[in-house]
Each structure stands twice: as structure tokens, then as C-alpha cells.
Amino acid sequence: MNVHHLELFYYVAKYEGITSAVRKMPYGIQQPAVSGQLLQLEKSLGVKLFNRRPFSLTTAGDDLYDHVYPFFSRLGDVEERLKGEESKHLRIAASASVLRHHLPELLAEMRNAAPDLRLTLRDVEPSDVQDVLTRQQADLAVSVIHSRLGSGINAGELMRLPLALLLPEDHPANGFNALLDDDEGVITPNTPLVGLPAHEEVSQLFQKETERRGLNWPVAVEVDSLDAVQQFVRCGFGAGITVKIPGVAGPKGLKVIDLDGFPPLVIGVVYQGTLKPIARQFLEAAITRAQELTKKPAGR
Incomplete structure (x- = not known):
């Protein structure tokens, strides 16, 4: 029938x-x-x-x-x-670092306003975000915004994170150019590089700009997280590629070298189709929090 x-x-x-x-x-x-x-x-x-x-x-x-x-x-x-x-259920996908360091306070504020809020938090790599959204395994993701988004995928920018290099605190270099040698007109880096895998947006942004400047500076020590970058730089493995997060002080025991002129890492909320009301509330709260962070002095 x-x-x-x-x-x-x-x-x-x-x-x-x-x-x-x-x-x-x-x-x-x-x-x-x-x-x-x-x-x-x-x-x-x-x-x-x-x-x-x-x-x-x-x-x-x-x-x-x-x-x-x-x-x-x-x-x-x-x-x-x-x-x-479903109107009370918010499903968020993000990296482990974002879930651990940046979402608890924001979600606590949302739960205070809506005590019956139910949360599902999913740890995903940026490269897997679009697949998670198209499979409807999350309402939205907090992630790097790539230049090319898939069909039906929308993004709302939260902040732009400047790229930077990390060096041991006692390293003599105080700027990017101090890490370069000029040998008869051929400029080459004089320090090994610690960084994320080549498919990560941070690495791609860094390599694209160094290539534009005529530099060949491949990653000598590849690790899987920015926390690991810090650890290996502390142990003297070289200079580490990282990002500067507004309102967060630089890591202890390390020197932060600004990379002026390098493109920033764009972080935002990525989603498919139209957000349901609870997800829209999260997006608006995340935008407000990002604006507050960009005005907040580092370390406070």
C-alpha cells in the first residue's frame, strides 16, 4: 500500500x-x-x-x-x-584546541541563558569540516576558513590571526630578516623549521609567502599540533610556525617573531544551508566574543 x-x-x-x-x-x-x-x-x-x-x-x-x-x-x-x-540541541565541530580553550566559557554563557541546552561537541581536523557538515553530523564548525568553500557551505568570519615564528628565548634573532643569510645575493634561511603538515592552512600560508619572496624554507620537523610546535622549539629544534591569538600571551620560554606582510589565518564559523535558531545564537555570541578578544590586551 x-x-x-x-x-x-x-x-x-x-x-x-x-x-x-x-x-x-x-x-x-x-x-x-x-x-x-x-x-x-x-x-x-x-x-x-x-x-x-x-x-x-x-x-x-x-x-x-x-x-x-x-x-x-x-x-x-x-x-x-x-x-x-532539536531546537535545544547544538552540535559543534572544531579542533581539539578550540574545544578545549575557546568554547567552554562561551557555551557556559549560553547555558546560563538556556539551562536546557544540550550540546554535542565533535573533535575534527579542519580538512574534515566540510565532510562533517554535508553529512549533517554537526550544525556548524569553528574552523579555518579556506579560500574555496564547497557548494552550499557558508562561512561567517570571526577573526584573523597573524602568523608568527617562535624561537627559544635566548635565540639572538629579533626579527624575520635575522633568520636569513645573504650569500653572494642568494638569501637562504639559517634555521631549521618546525611546523604543521603541508595540507594545513598555516603551513600553506607560510610557504606561499616565502616562495613569493624567493625563499626555500621547507619544514624540517613536522608535528601535528601548534602545542607540539612550541615543545620542539623549546628543545632547540629550530624556528616554529604559529599564530598569534588575540588576548593570549606568548608561550613561556619562547620568543615571538612577528611576520609582517604574511597573510593571516582566517577563523570563522562554517555551516551548511540555513542555521537553526540555537545555532544562529551561537554564531552571534561567537562574533561578539571574537570582537572582545581582539580588543583585549595579551595575557589578560
């Missing part, structure tokens, strides 16, 4: 006639279409379900209505319950 035909029969039986059902159904459909589809239902079953004028259910129609009534009569209640639960 066609489920849509059963739904039409339910409304016709409930409102005792096709004309009355068409007027009261929750979606628009023309009377001839209802009549035609109910005739198809009767033909497929080989029985007559109701008399048209005056309206009355046949014995077979009574039997069928008893079976479909419990399901279709409760759909409205189920829809409201599911919508109510």
Missing part, C-alpha cells in the same frame, strides 16, 4: 468526505487528485473503502481506519516533540 494514499484516506475518513478533508488538510492538494489517489488505493486493495454520497465508511474502510488512525493521529505530537528537542 502507498503510504501517501493511506494518509489521504485517513484525512477523508476523519473529516467524513473528500471536500471537507481538502479544506482541513495541513498541506495543499486539489480535490481531483485526492479522489484519483483514493481510487488507486481501493483498486490495489480490491475493496471499496467508503461511500461517497452520503459519506460512510464500509466495513473494510472501518478496519483500515482503525489501523492507520494511531499512527497518523499522533504525527503532529511527535513532530512538535522532535522539533522541541
Whole structure:
């Protein structure tokens, strides 16, 4: 049996006639279409379900209505319950660092305003964000915004993080140029580089700019996180590629070298389609918090 035909029969039986059902159904459909589809239902079953004028259910129609009534009569209640639960459920995808350091306070403020807020936080790499969104495994993601977004993917910028290099605190260099040697007009870096894998946006931004300047400075020590970059720089493995986060003091025991003229890392909220209200609230709160952070002195 066609489920849509059963739904039409339910409304016709409930409102005792096709004309009355068409007027009261929750979606628009023309009377001839209802009549035609109910005739198809009767033909497929080989029985007559109701008399048209005056309206009355046949014995077979009574039997069928008893079976479909419990399901279709409760759909409205189920829809409201599911919508109510989903309206309080926020699913966020982000890197482990963002989840650990930047979201707890913001989400705590949201929960104070809405105590019944339910959260699902998913640790994902930036390269996996679009896949997670298209599979509808998250409402939104806090991530790097790439120059090319997939079809149907939207992004709201939160902040731009300047690139920087990390050096041991006692390293003599105080600027980018001090890390370069000029050997008969050929400029080459004099320090090994610690950085993220080549597919990471931080590495791509750095390498693209160094190549534009005619420098060849490949990563000598590849690690999987910015925290690991700091650790290896402390141990003397070289200069580390990192980003400067507004309102956050530089790591202890390390010197931060500004990379003037290098493109920044753009961080934002990435999502697919239209955000539901609770996700829209998060986006607005995240924008406000980002604006506050950019005005906040480092280390406070």
C-alpha cells in the first residue's frame, strides 16, 4: 500500500468526505487528485473503502481506519516533540584546541541563558569540516576558513590571526630578516623549521609567502599540533610556525617573531544551508566574543 494514499484516506475518513478533508488538510492538494489517489488505493486493495454520497465508511474502510488512525493521529505530537528537542540541541565541530580553550566559557554563557541546552561537541581536523557538515553530523564548525568553500557551505568570519615564528628565548634573532643569510645575493634561511603538515592552512600560508619572496624554507620537523610546535622549539629544534591569538600571551620560554606582510589565518564559523535558531545564537555570541578578544590586551 502507498503510504501517501493511506494518509489521504485517513484525512477523508476523519473529516467524513473528500471536500471537507481538502479544506482541513495541513498541506495543499486539489480535490481531483485526492479522489484519483483514493481510487488507486481501493483498486490495489480490491475493496471499496467508503461511500461517497452520503459519506460512510464500509466495513473494510472501518478496519483500515482503525489501523492507520494511531499512527497518523499522533504525527503532529511527535513532530512538535522532535522539533522541541532539536531546537535545544547544538552540535559543534572544531579542533581539539578550540574545544578545549575557546568554547567552554562561551557555551557556559549560553547555558546560563538556556539551562536546557544540550550540546554535542565533535573533535575534527579542519580538512574534515566540510565532510562533517554535508553529512549533517554537526550544525556548524569553528574552523579555518579556506579560500574555496564547497557548494552550499557558508562561512561567517570571526577573526584573523597573524602568523608568527617562535624561537627559544635566548635565540639572538629579533626579527624575520635575522633568520636569513645573504650569500653572494642568494638569501637562504639559517634555521631549521618546525611546523604543521603541508595540507594545513598555516603551513600553506607560510610557504606561499616565502616562495613569493624567493625563499626555500621547507619544514624540517613536522608535528601535528601548534602545542607540539612550541615543545620542539623549546628543545632547540629550530624556528616554529604559529599564530598569534588575540588576548593570549606568548608561550613561556619562547620568543615571538612577528611576520609582517604574511597573510593571516582566517577563523570563522562554517555551516551548511540555513542555521537553526540555537545555532544562529551561537554564531552571534561567537562574533561578539571574537570582537572582545581582539580588543583585549595579551595575557589578560
